[in-house]
Amino acid sequence: MKKKTITAIVLIILAVLIALVPLFTQKGSEFGGSDDAGSEMISEITGTESEPWFDPVFETAIGGELPGEIESLFFCVQTGIGVGIIAFFMGRFVERKKHEDKA
Amino acid sequence: MTHKQKTTVLLSIVFTVIMGFSLNTGAMHIMEGYLPAGYCIGWGVLCLPFLAAGFFSIKKTISQNRRTLTILSMAGAFVFVLSSLKIPSVTGSCSHMTGTGLGAILFGPCATSILGIIVLIFQAILLAHGGLTTLGANTFSMAIAGPLVSYGLYKLLPKLKVNRLVSVFIAAFIGDLFTYCVTSVQLAMAYPSETGGYIASVLKFLGVFAPTQLPLAVLEGILTVLIIMALENYAKREIAVLGYFREAK
Numbered sequence: 001m002k003k004k005t006i007t008a009i010v011l012i013i014l015a016v017l018i019a020l021v022p023l024f025t026q027k028g029s030e031f032g033g034s035d036d037a038g039s040e041m042i043s044e045i046t047g048t049e050s051e052p053w054f055d056p057v058f059e060t061a062i063g064g065e066l067p068g069e070i071e072s073l074f075f076c077v078q079t080g081i082g083v084g085i086i087a088f089f090m091g092r093f094v095e096r097k098k099h100e101d102k103a
Numbered sequence: 104m105t106h107k108q109k110t111t112v113l114l115s116i117v118f119t120v121i122m123g124f125s126l127n128t129g130a131m132h133i134m135e136g137y138l139p140a141g142y143c144i145g146w147g148v149l150c151l152p153f154l155a156a157g158f159f160s161i162k163k164t165i166s167q168n169r170r171t172l173t174i175l176s177m178a179g180a181f182v183f184v185l186s187s188l189k190i191p192s193v194t195g196s197c198s199h200m201t202g203t204g205l206g207a208i209l210f211g212p213c214a215t216s217i218l219g220i221i222v223l224i225f226q227a228i229l230l231a232h233g234g235l236t237t238l239g240a241n242t243f244s245m246a247i248a249g250p251l252v253s254y255g256l257y258k259l260l261p262k263l264k265v266n267r268l269v270s271v272f273i274a275a276f277i278g279d280l281f282t283y284c285v286t287s288v289q290l291a292m293a294y295p296s297e298t299g300g301y302i303a304s305v306l307k308f309l310g311v312f313a314p315t316q317l318p319l320a321v322l323e324g325i326l327t328v329l330i331i332m333a334l335e336n337y338a339k340r341e342i343a344v345l346g347y348f349r350e351a352k
Contacts, residue, residue, distance in 0.1 A: 008332060015325045018318050022191040029195030041311050042137065042294050052136025056231035066231050074229045075187050078222075082183030086330075089173045093337035 108159040115151040132241045133290060135227070135234025142293050147239025153247045154220065157213035164210065168344045174334070178206040179218040181330060186222050186245075190322065192315040200323040201282050204275030205330060207250035208257045209345050219246020244285035253278030271331050276324035283312040 059065055066074075138146075165172050185202030192198060206215035220242045226232040233241045253274040260270035291304035299306075334342050342348070 004332065004336070008329060011325050011329055015322055015329075018322045018325075019190050022193045022195070022318070026191070026193065026195040041307055042290065052134060053140075054136035054234070054236045056135045056227070056234060058228055059231050071230060075189070078187035078225060078230075079184055082180040082185075082187065085180035086177050086184065089177050090333060090337065092173075093334075097337050 112152060112155045112159065115155045119148050119152055132223070132226070132233030132245070133237040133286060135231065136236055137234075138237050138240055138289070138293050140236070142289070143236045143239055145239070146237075146243050146289065150216065150220075150239050150242045150247060153213050153216045154242075157215070157217040160211060160214045161217060164214070164345070168341075170341050171345055174209060174338065174341045174345065175214070175218075177330075177334075178209055178215070179221065181205045181327075182218050182222050183225075185323065185326065186226070190319055192318050194315045196315055198312075198315045198319055200319050200326070201245050201249055201279050202323065202327075203246060203250045203282075204253045204271075204278045204323065204327045207253040207278065208271060208274060208327075208331070209342060209347060212247065212250040212254045215250040216242065216246040219250070240289050241286075244289060245282050248285040249278040249282035252281045268328050268332065272324040272328050275327035276320045279320040279323045280313070280316060283316045284309065287312055 056066075161175065165175070182202040182205075185200040187199070189197045189199050201219075203215050203219055206218050220238070223233055223238055223241050223245065224235075227235050227238055227241075256274040256277055257270055260273060261267060265273070287305055287308035290308045291301055294304055295301040296303040296307065
């Protein structure tokens with residue numbers, strides 16, 4: 001294998017490990033967002049329960065908090081758009097290179 | 104830049120400075136409604152010159168070579184993907200990456216501010232993640248401050264004879280961390296601690312964000328290196344046009 005390919009594979013394995021290891025080392029934790037941890041810190045500093053003065057527009061429109069499943073739907077849509085664009089163009093580049101190498 | 108474009112950027116800077124003085128200033132994403140209105144406007148205004156410069160910079164890059172449009176959309180898509188992935192961290196909470204390092208390295212910090220704000224608007228409206236009132240502050244930390252640092256490091260490190268891919272890694276890694284430092288400072292400015300004042304507050308917020316973000320910043324560095332390796336291999340012409348190889352040999 002080329003040296004570059006090996007580097008790439010090692011990096012991918014490393015990336016997966018970084019993402020997965022906390023799940024096993026921090027058993028039983030909730031893995032809530034660090035954004036929420038930030039708002040808890042605000043309450044701790046000010047000493048009062050700090051109330052946001054503006055609600056997210058979408059939550060106002062549907063009159064409540066966004067359901068968890070729907071939230072993950074939107075996150076997936078976001079990921080999907082991104083991956084789609086990257087994969088589409090990358091595919092074109094790869095094919096172009098193959099074509100050029102042949103010529 | 105043409106004369107007209109320069110004037111627009113200059114005007115927005117002047118506007119920012121004036122607003123900056125008239126303002127009574129005493130998490131990645133800051134949550135909707137958590138910053139006092141004055142700060143929301145202040146940070147928003149601070150972003151304007153960068154956004155204006157970014158808009159013209161993108162326009163110029165594309166008019167010079169239309170092929171770079173594909174790379175630009177890929178850099179934007181990279182921000183989309185990375186900022187949508189919530190990754191568990193060693194502290195037992197979740198956070199996500201910024202993905203702005205790639206854009207900053209290829210297109211510069213101003214162009215990246217446009218890519219970043221698109222993602223932030225998407226998340227603020229649909230996901231109630233971040234927010235419209237805190238859009239300015241979040242844009243400044245994620246789409247301007249972070250990319251500025253990444254861009255600076257990427258310009259600097261190759262001059263110090265650091266390997267190109269290592270430079271990319273460090274640029275993306277520090278850029279991601281710096282985003283969270285700026286967020287901490289932004290929150291601390293709005294919520295100074297009663298006992299220790301402003302500095303104590305910064306440290307407290309950093310204490311929440313930094314340990315969570317550290318492994319994710321490493322991850323962001325790795326992913327940025329991976330996509331850069333792919334681009335170097337398959338889209339050499341396009342990134343050469345963008346001046347990618349000019350900095351590092």
